[in-house]
Amino acid sequence: MRMLLIHSDYLEYEVKDKALKNPEPISEEQKKGRLEEVLAVFMSVEKADETNPDEVVEKAVVEIKDVASQVKAGRIFVYPFAHLSSELAKPDVALKVLQRIEERLMEEGFEVKRAPFGYYKAFRLSCKGHPLAELSRTIVPSGEAVS
Ligand SMILES: C[C@@H](O)[C@H](N)C(=O)N[C@H]1[C@@H](O)[C@H](n2cnc3c(N)ncnc32)O[C@@H]1CO
Numbered sequence: 001m002r003m004l005l006i007h008s009d010y011l012e013y014e015v016k017d018k019a020l021k022n023p024e025p026i027s028e029e030q031k032k033g034r035l036e037e038v039l040a041v042f043m044s045v046e047k048a049d050e051t052n053p054d055e056v057v058e059k060a061v062v063e064i065k066d067v068a069s070q071v072k073a074g075r076i077f078v079y080p081f082a083h084l085s086s087e088l089a090k091p092d093v094a095l096k097v098l099q100r101i102e103e104r105l106m107e108e109g110f111e112v113k114r115a116p117f118g119y120y121k122a123f124r125l126s127c128k129g130h131p132l133a134e135l136s137r138t139i140v141p142s143g144e145a146v147s
Contacts, residue, residue, distance in 0.1 A: 001049050001056050001097070001139040002084035003063065004042040007071040008133075009126035011040040011079070016120045019082075020091055023118025035113050039064070039073035040125060043101075044084035045094035052141035053093060057100045059139045064101075065108060071132050078102050078114040079123075091118060 012034035015026065041064055049056040064076060080098055082088055089097070095117045102114045115121060127133050 001046055001060055002044045003060065003137045003139070004081070004084060005064070005067050005135045005137065006040045006042070006125060006133065007073060007128050007130070008038050008040050008077075009128060010034060010036045011038055011077045011123065011125045013079075013115050013121045013123040015116055016122055018118065019120045020118035024095060024116055026116045026119075030116055033113050033115060035075050035077050035111075037073070038075040038077045039068050039071060040077040040079055042079045042081035042084065043098060044081055045089040045097045046085045047087045047089055048140055048144045049097060050089050050093050051144065053097050053100075055141050056139055057097055057104060060101050061104045061108065063137045063139065064105065067132070067135055067137075068110065071130075075111040075113075076105050078105070078112060080115060080117045
């Protein structure tokens with residue numbers, strides 16, 4: 001799993017078109033989204049994560065919680081982003097991992113939005129620009145080497 005974490009004044013997206021034959025079904029309301037004062041987390045779920053998705057979910061939640069507490073962000077935007085890795089997990093595994101991360105972050109008390117999975121999306125982001133505003137993390141299941 002590769003994550004790019006951007007502490008932002010806001011992140012907004014608009015669904016444009018299908019990027020997969022069978023994207024995640026979404027409501028009219030989910031075609032646009034915006035959160036203010038948010039930690040945007042762009043995530044590529046990777047092939048290696050398929051060996052232990054549950055472990056990758058928990059490790060991702062630990063990392064996101066750690067950064068959120070450092071930058072004092074109470075809102076998280078989970079953003080599926082297939083451009084941080086050249087070894088992507090299958091879409092069905094990736095979607096489940098991202099849905100579970102969303103659930104776990106809500107359980108941890110965050111306000112969470114998740115951008116729709118399997119679409120081309122326009123987005124606007126306002127990065128705050130402080131020293132911790134742009135971070136990346138790589139997560140691998142135990143026993144896997146980082147490539
Ligand atoms: C395209 C660009 O504008 C948009 N932002 C986009 O990336 N769309 C991705 C993700 O939503 C999702 N997706 C598929 N596989 C994965 C994966 N392994 N990890 C994360 N997302 C995935 O499926 C889309 C096409 O790859």
